[in-house]
Amino acid sequence: ENPYPAVTMHKVQKPTEGCHLRLHQKPFPRLDEGTVQWIIDQATAKLQTAPPAVKAEKKCMVPSGPPIAAIMERNGNALANSARRLEVVRNCISYVFENKMLEAKKLFPAVLRAMKGRAARHCLTQELNLHVQQNRAVLDHQQFDFIIRMMNCCLQDCTAMDEHGIAAALLPLVTAFCRVSARGILTLCAALAGSEL
16 A cells, blocks of 8 residues: 555756767768659659649538627627726715725726726726826825726736827826825826836
């Protein structure tokens, strides 16, 4: 009886000294000129006698696709889905600024997933801009943390196309939002989100 079977260990041998100086390539075998020529002749003969490869045309009916109404409905669902994501982003931001942190915490993972879409990133910048204009830029620690994480996620998901749009729109916002630390010192978002910019 052996309740604890021994684990098999594979030993890898260390290379010997000076092995890097030796050539490890085997010499390429010498080819017989006659055999090579015979193989080439056989291949060319096959190509000359073979009939040209022409694909026979097969006529068939192409089935009609889904009705246009179904396509419009599918696009409508995508637009409704996008509208729901934007609504989630707006709601989460308003919950953060209203200090309803429990509701904001519930929506936060959905907001971070929504940041993959360009429309949601654009919506974030618009909503934050509205709150800056309402002079709601000084935040408490939890609010500040949520805003920073949203900005960072937005910047991380930005593409090269967003560089001059969304990233440029976030630039003034990271210097606008701040929190008051324990000693009365203002901490700007730029200090934290600036690494992504």
